[in-house]
Amino acid sequence: MLSAMFAARIGWRDRTVVLLAALFFAMVLVSAYLGWSATATVNAIYAKAVPVFQAQGKPVPANPVGEMPPLSLLRNMVTYVALLGALAALVLGHQVVASDRKAGVLPLVFSRPASRIGLALGKIGALVLAVVAVLLGAGLVNVLTMLLLPGLALDGTIWLGMIEFYGVAALYMLAFGLLGAICATAFASESMALLTPVTIWLALTFIVPQVTANIGPMAALNPQSVNLEVPGGSFFAVTSALLGPLSIAESYRFLSASILEVTSGAGTTITAGGAMLSLVFANLALAGALIVAIARLDACRSGYRD
């Protein structure tokens, strides 16, 4: 517990982590604005279209705003968590280990009668605390936005949906936090310890979805991309079966898009159970890998080469 609180304090004292967290919060506000803008724009278009229909003697269709699920106003959050949230978590994970290595305190820590597994669990606890704190702040902004937007029918299912979305976001961010911590532990060079997880994040976000479902790099940022039809043929059937369980970016996008009701359910072979299993398994495997990495860290060579 002490180790967790200490590591969390180190992470938050780092200006780079605070900078990314601040950028993330800024984008949460932008997301709230875009949610409001979406409703206002469609309302304005509808208001302009009504006289056109009347002049043409056509029946006036229903306002599409009425068909927009309230939670879909948060759809941009899916993208911002995948970009800024994951990157902030990655840097946070890096910092909770790298700060100890750079300060040269690990030989001293390892000389104390405390187990390395305990230290690793403390680091994981710190990451969980930090990720939950960031998402609680973001969630609060979203709750205020939903309360301030006029004409939204808010009931228990909406709030439950928000909790589910943030739960999925926390699992996704935590996976990258753990990845950052593993690389910060295992690599001898700090620049490689930062660049390797960033490269893995780039691959999971932009390359794997293309291999499994032909979703282009830029389209992968759009939560609506889960609705794209996967091309037929054996190639995509094989790649999605082999790589699908490892593709946590797709699992996260599918789950969050489903919760926020921005998916029609078409064009995907992923199931909610399979996607959740993929995220949970990734976190457990990465947490295990971090424990092993800390247990195997050479205390005498714990500083970085660069």
Add this chain to the structure above:
Amino acid sequence: MTSRPAQIATIAGKEIHDALRTHVLSLLTGFLILAAMVSLTVSSIALHAEYLTYVQSRDLLLSLGKSINDLVPPAFFPLKLLRGFVEHVEIIGAVLGIVLGYRAAAVERGHSTLMLIMTRPLGRTAFLAGKLAGNMVLIVAGLAATFALGALALFVISGVGLGAADLLRIAIVFAAAILYVGSFFLLGFILALGFARLPTALLVAFAVWLTLVLIAPQIGDTMDPDNQVAGGVFRKLGIAKPEEKEILKSFATYETIRDDIEQASPAKHFERFSFAVLGIKDIYNGQPLADVILDRLADLWWLLGIFAGLVLYLFARPLNIARLSKEQ
């Protein structure tokens, strides 16, 4: 005393030698090539799958004795397969530029060699020019390998030989990519020379990359009035194109703001220019190259302007050697 061009060449040579010794450059260039090749392969497989689906539908209709007039065969334009390739250059190429820029400054600051270099009879301008020249050589070489392999893969995968006109279009996009990646190199270099703490500089550079390359275009896309409802608001309401244009006239200010957000992104300029030159955007497909370039000249000017502006800033900005030599 060595002449200034010789000094610049020496610094540039050292820069190339240093960068080649680290794994960072090979890791990122290799990753860019891998991503580009994956994209090309997957695009061609998807097109092939689309063609097979068309053939199956056509055969089914013919076996039922029905007309196939309404069935549109998938169009094949080899250069259109480069869409994902261009997007990977847009995303990963920018990261490559930032990392090279960061490394160029960090290698001197981290090893405390900056002060040592400056004790030599070497001007600040020659030092910065050498760094810039060396890294631009690395960027050109990395992108040349990526584009050459891309063109080769396009020929092998599509089975269609690329003509001189196609290669010229790819070469023009390659030139635009040099300006684009070079701008991100300058961003990483300037920030790593300006911030007291190197990790802060790297993270700020990544924050700028996220904002300009990924977030600004996404915001612009999200604000598109027609993207607010799944399937498009106008299609949902059953509004015809002429009425749609009439209604959108009332959103001129909104559209200007939306376009300005997209214009703020160098990635968008690179993408618009490349998609037009390669004919990925339908309205430019089959158009004469000169007409396309003329139409998208503004995007090219933006890319040139950003690159030139950052070069000017790099040389105009005072360099506090004593402060930078103390790594924090």
